[in-house]
Amino acid sequence: MLNFWISFFVVGFVIASSVYGLARRLSLMALVDTIWTLGLGLIALAYHRYAELNSIRSWVVVLLIMIWSFRLSYHLFADRILLGKEDPRYQALAEYWGKQQARNFYFVFLAQVVLVALFFLPVSVAMSREGAWAWLDMLGVGLAVCAILGEALADQQLAKFRAQPNHRGAVCRVGLWRYSRHPNYFFEWLHWFGYVLLAAGAPLAWIGPIAMYVFLRYLTGVPFAERSSLKSRGQAYRRYQSTTNTFFPWIPRNQSN
Known part of the structure; x- marks a missing residue:
């Protein structure tokens, strides 16, 4: 299990850094939300395969979190990303941080990986629970x-x-x-x-x-x-x-x- 988490954080930080670079190029910090929504669905699927879970409950939980992930990610892409529309929250943060915004936003992107891990915990517990349906x-x-x-x-x-x-x-x-x-x-x-x-x-x-x-x-x-x-x-x-x-x-x- 330690190997799983090490791999997750290494890959997660690389992806977050890459998405941050794209966000800077597009001047669209709203891309940060896609790390959270897509990341949670992908880690659930990866964990399901890594832990070799095969109960009805584990498959149902994976399906639920994948539906959640796809639905919210699609909404973000359709409503903001594809339109190039910045989220007012990030506009306000950019104004507040001023010259420090580039550095601070990078940490916000990296923090998404930690948040994915945090919210994956309840999903993993539900996925791994044994017992009859x-x-x-x-x-x-x-x-x-x-x-x-x-x-x-x-x-x-x-x-x-x-x-x-x-x-x-x-x-x-x-x-x-x-x-x-x-x-x-x-x-x-x-x-x-x-x-x-x-x-x-x-x-x-x-x-x-x-x-x-x-x-x-x-x-x-x-x-x-x-x-x-x-x-x-x-x-x-x-x-x-x-x-x-x-x-x-x-x-x-x-x-x-």
């Missing part, structure tokens, strides 16, 4: 699939709203966005509970939902998205904040706005 596994699969579909729907609704020329500068309140300001983040977080169930509640499996909530709610997700939306949509977004929950979906407090 049971109702808890069915519940875990159902939850993970519903969460993936929910996140995909939220992304689709936002993309469709923003594609309308008359919605430029407006706040999306359609569909799932009527009940949460970040439904895509909510479903991303919910997805990781699927592996907790598939791992029968093993302690390491809780790394997924706990770490994901911290990252999305307080570090890399909500704070940057909120600041960007306030900057681009101003008072309209402040009204949205006053009526709609930040993360967990709920009925709007004032439906007149």
